[in-house]
Amino acid sequence: MNHPKSDSKNTKSKTNTRENDNNTSDTNFIRQAIEEDIASNRFDGRVHTRFPPEPSGYLHIGHAKAICISFGIAEDYDGLYNLRFDDSNPITEESEYVEAIKRDVHWLGFDWGEREFYASDFFETLYEYAVKLIEKEKAYVCDLTPDEMRTYRGTLVTPGKDSPYRNRSVEENLTLFGGMRNGEFPDGSRTLRAKIDMSSPNLNMRDPVMYRILRAHHYRHGDNWCIYPTYDFTHGQSDSIEGVTHSLCDVQFEDHRPLYDWFLESLEIYQPRQIEFARLNLTYTVLGKRKLKVLVEEGHVDGWDDPRLPTLAGMRRRGYTPESIRNFCNRIGVSKADNLIEIAQLEYSIRDDLNRNAPRVMAVLNPVKVIIDNYPEGQVEMLDADNNPEDENAGTREIPFSREIYIEREDFMEDPPRKFYRLAPGREVRLKHAYYITCDNIVKDENTGEIVEIHCTYDPETRGGWSDDGRRVQGTLHWVSAEHAVNAEVRLYDSLFTEREPENAAEGADWMQFLNPNSLEVQNNCKVEPSLLDTPPESLYQFLRMGYFCVDSDTTPEKLVFNRTVPLRDSWAKIQKGQK
């Protein structure tokens, strides 16, 4: 066996706090297999993995799992990892996707250094490999049409039968294959096939196609080729050429493994080991490039980076951090069993991260005005507010307080139910960082009956939100000074689908019908504290009591736009539910 010399070591990313990633299970069947290979010196003790996306779409959380497994293992065993674009189908692939994929993998926190490969760059070598198999009488040119080939292949329970072209001479095959490459035959008229076993119970072994004739522009190689190798004839050989030791992939490729091995053994070249694991499934969404593509192309969402999408670009825009995604991947583990991870697991990961790291800020999403009648008109006080109670190094900032403020409309009830600890007639509550206020009366719109003003009095002795007399208030509200408030748009998201398993919701049902019509709710009249002015896109905050929010790229100097990443856990909502 021979394999290429390993090149330079992976440069591990320094900027990310990778050492904080928590691994709940530090062992799994893949790591065990690798440890056995190291112990037996199977690959001279090397560990070298790869992540091989086809540039035909954007990466999603399922890819993140695969990346964390392959690259994470390589890092942990002091090995190498490659990023390889599996671009052997010119029809579906585009440069836009390779750029997006590179951006997302980097963002996730992995640096493949110089080890960026393209399967299409191996086309010449692959061609030589194919010639070699023809010479060894292990491949032949077949003239069967697609329909005929399907018929000859047999079925799951019946064997196939040999192609009438199966026994062409080496010379004829060589000539014909050369002719295929030279463009002498029309698209689809012939294929190069591996000569294996038409009666194999594994359909992948029934003389699989290695090359097809296809006149299509390749995003990377233009019109240099009119024949393209199939996945099966590309993947293993690419792994081999790159010196990969462990080729980790989806369980769907399990019954391709015999073929993977067959090509490498027949070619007598270095043979990596393929190991399969279960792909990720998430509740209330769909993963899988074709489906995501449909959602994007049919306009059900607003591009690949729509914050409702499970794409890495969408999650980034939504406010997910790379750390939270890596932690999520480590927490869910690796096995071969089918799985369906609850979205709550993902939400936990981002809350866990943002709770520790996101600055606190006050923002009123659905404002109602509160007038503090005994507060001097025109007076403004600057009050100290801590930026993050979970982080003593986060410091404080000053926020303006004045006679008229906004509070959340939901924080007032004229006739409050039991356990409602917020503002109500005659009730005293604390304004976070400010004063205790008591509600005296309310003003309603004569026509609609809607509350337009809440009149309160404040207790000057409670500045900062403390009182010396041991008095305790039940509720603490967030607020924004009306005079100083900055207007903002806030986008609230709900799950993209109404069904836990949109793809398996009902017999024969189309997953598309379970799209949630209310997955996006826009609040246009939000009031945020002035410190939020001029914060750049992707800045993350906790809006006190409301959840975690992220500055959206649609933000302009005139209009702030925020995405709600995820709400805070809300025990009041639970109580309310129980009371009904």
Place this chain on the structure above:
RNA sequence: AGGGCGGUGGCCAAGCGGUAAGGCACAGGUCUUUGGAACCUGCAUGCGUAGGUUCGAAUCCUACCCGCCCUGCCA
């Protein structure tokens, strides 16, 4: 129906013949200037089912049941 792979609590997942880790979720409680966070407690006499081997079985054996994947010149 042929082949491959799976089946441990609501969702994941350790376990590798010595008497069921952990996380999420959920339920109680403590604390609290976020009904957040944190902290404490509870949560599988049971490991798809039925037999068998063994002093002892989720782990070994046998049979059966259920689920997923495979009939592209996609990856």
